[in-house]
Amino acid sequence: MITPYRSDIERHLATARWFAGKGRPFRVAGLRSAPVPGGSDGLELLVVLVEVEYLDAAGGTELYQLPVSVHAAPKEHLEPAWIGRWDGRHAYDATHDRAAMTQWLEAFALSADELARVDTPLRFHRCGDADLPTGERPGLMTAEQSNSSVAYGEELLMKLFRKVTPGPNPDIEIHEVLTRAGSDHVAALHGWVDWETDEGEVVQLAMLQQFLRTGSDGWALARSSARALFAEADLHAHEVGGDFASEAARLGQALAETHATLAEHFPTQQLDAAGARALADTMLARLDWAAEQVPALEQYVDRLRPRLAVVADVAEEAGVRVQRIHGDLHLGQTLRTVKGWKLVDFEGEPARPLHERSHPEPVWRDVAGMLRSFDYAAAVVQRELGGEGAASDDQRAYRAEEWVERNRRAFLTAYAGGELSPEQELLCAAFEADKAVYECVYELRNRPDWADIPLAAVARLVASETAAVAE
Numbered sequence: 001m002i003t004p005y006r007s008d009i010e011r012h013l014a015t016a017r018w019f020a021g022k023g024r025p026f027r028v029a030g031l032r033s034a035p036v037p038g039g040s041d042g043l044e045l046l047v048v049l050v051e052v053e054y055l056d057a058a059g060g061t062e063l064y065q066l067p068v069s070v071h072a073a074p075k076e077h078l079e080p081a082w083i084g085r086w087d088g089r090h091a092y093d094a095t096h097d098r099a100a101m102t103q104w105l106e107a108f109a110l111s112a113d114e115l116a117r118v119d120t121p122l123r124f125h126r127c128g129d130a131d132l133p134t135g136e137r138p139g140l141m142t143a144e145q146s147n148s149s150v151a152y153g154e155e156l157l158m159k160l161f162r163k164v165t166p167g168p169n170p171d172i173e174i175h176e177v178l179t180r181a182g183s184d185h186v187a188a189l190h191g192w193v194d195w196e197t198d199e200g201e202v203v204q205l206a207m208l209q210q211f212l213r214t215g216s217d218g219w220a221l222a223r224s225s226a227r228a229l230f231a232e233a234d235l236h237a238h239e240v241g242g243d244f245a246s247e248a249a250r251l252g253q254a255l256a257e258t259h260a261t262l263a264e265h266f267p268t269q270q271l272d273a274a275g276a277r278a279l280a281d282t283m284l285a286r287l288d289w290a291a292e293q294v295p296a297l298e299q300y301v302d303r304l305r306p307r308l309a310v311v312a313d314v315a316e317e318a319g320v321r322v323q324r325i326h327g328d329l330h331l332g333q334t335l336r337t338v339k340g341w342k343l344v345d346f347e348g349e350p351a352r353p354l355h356e357r358s359h360p361e362p363v364w365r366d367v368a369g370m371l372r373s374f375d376y377a378a379a380v381v382q383r384e385l386g387g388e389g390a391a392s393d394d395q396r397a398y399r400a401e402e403w404v405e406r407n408r409r410a411f412l413t414a415y416a417g418g419e420l421s422p423e424q425e426l427l428c429a430a431f432e433a434d435k436a437v438y439e440c441v442y443e444l445r446n447r448p449d450w451a452d453i454p455l456a457a458v459a460r461l462v463a464s465e466t467a468a469v470a471e
């Protein structure tokens with residue numbers, strides 16, 4: 001097997017869209033390679049696990065997956081994916097390489113005998129027995145950021161996780177459980193790829209799932225509804241074309257059904273006083289962490305504290321159940337298909353350590369995530385439109401509030417099957433505040449121009465009536 005060159009990999013990572021350490025000094029501290037079984041003459045396909053060590057004060061290490069295809073001759077069409085010249089041959093990021101990604105899919109269909117002939121720590125697991133259309137043309141999707149997904153025709157999608165961690169990957173784990181349970185709200189899982197290390201650990205590398213070809217991104221649909229509203233200065237949300245409320249209600253129902261299936265198939269638990277306290281403490285610690293990084297948050301910290309701490313009181317008095325949830329739900333994680341809403345990407349918040357992302361949590365974290373997303377959609381459309389459209393700034397702000405409120409209500413009522421109890425309102429408000437605090441850090445790091453969207457939400461939340469009850 002070919003030996004990867006560290007310096008080439010360091011250079012490749014530094015500019016890769018999916019590399020989380022962009023801008024930080026780092027070095028490649030370790031490399032392990034494994035061959036992908038199958039394939040044709042002239043192409044060597046391997047997976048390289050890259051251990052990255054950060055050289056700044058924060059330090060730490062991370063593990064990345066880099067699938068590499070190696071060709072004897074340069075491939076002009078793969079130029080943008082070129083990694084380097086190794087032992088006189090040409091190495092490319094394999095997710096761009098059609099022949100390589102076909103080999104990757106074919107490995108799922110190899111017999112046990114064929115697989116046994118290759119000495120590799122890679123294991124290709126199937127879920128269900130659907131035929132895999134190995135003749136379909138693979139194509140790298142361009143829409144996403146943290147991982148890489150390759151579509152095979154209109155049937156299959158292979159998601160290759162870039163930043164990986166030993167242990168179960170929640171995206172695979174939850175898709176497997178929901179698929180086996182017959183859930184209508186996820187793309188069916190067809191398989192996954194593991195790396196079994198010499199130390200007995202499993203690193204999950206990729207998942208193969210149904211490609212939702214009729215799916216429209218919920219984030220785009222919601223913004224287009226908000227845009228239609230702002231075009232008409234004098235009409236209410238329910239009077240203009242493109243009203244989103246019935247979709248928001250369907251989303252609420254889809255989430256409620258998904259939570260019910262997850263509660264049936266994973267352990268659930270009623271939080272005791274210590275558990276409730278620990279949950280509130282985690283939120284309070286996140287507030288302190290966020291305020292250290294976002295100076296503009298500082299002014300709200302004292303008023304936010306009781307709104308987060310209330311989780312412990314409510315849990316003690318009224319009880320709160322925890323269960324597996326999505327963990328980072330927003331409109332961009334939803335696809336509207338002809339068969340209803342589907343939820344994608346169960347990996348949880350990227351900033352959290354993997355083991356924390358599989359912790360059981362109150363369902364209100366997901367509910368609050370969606371509520372925040374309605375606010376984002378209206379805020380982003382307002383700034384996209386600038387001075388355009390029929391409405392003045394004040395009218396637009398009024399309409400935006402109305403749009404958000406209408407969709408929040410529709411979503412919440414459908415989720416809860418009616419009005420929320422006062423305790424549920426408090427929990428929901430606390431998780432909304434927690435999410436907005438997290439978003440302040442997320443935006444400052446990734447989209448500083450949007451930092452005032454969650455900050456404005458924090459200001460509104462500390463001033464709201466529900467929050468006042470918490471004090």
Ligand SMILES: Nc1ncnc2c1ncn2[C@@H]1O[C@H](COP(=O)(O)OP(=O)(O)O)[C@@H](O)[C@H]1O
Pocket residue numbers: 143144145146147148149157159187209210211212213215217332333335344345347
């Ligand atoms: N099964 C699927 N079929 C079609 N499109 C999908 C599917 N899963 C995800 N997508 C699209 O790809 C985008 C990125 O997927 P996601 O799982 O969130 O990847 P990442 O972890 O890289 O952010 C989603 O926003 C969605 O639009």
Ligand SMILES: O=P(O)(O)O[C@H]1O[C@H](CO)[C@@H](O[C@H]2O[C@H](CO)[C@@H](O)[C@H](O)[C@H]2O)[C@H](O)[C@H]1O
Pocket residue numbers: 146219328330331332345348349350369372373374376377439442
């Ligand atoms: O999709 P990811 O799992 O990578 O989630 C991260 O990025 C999201 C943005 O892409 C971010 O979501 C925030 O912005 C959305 C609009 O782009 C908005 O709809 C969400 O409500 C808001 O939280 C998410 O928080 C972050 O973890």
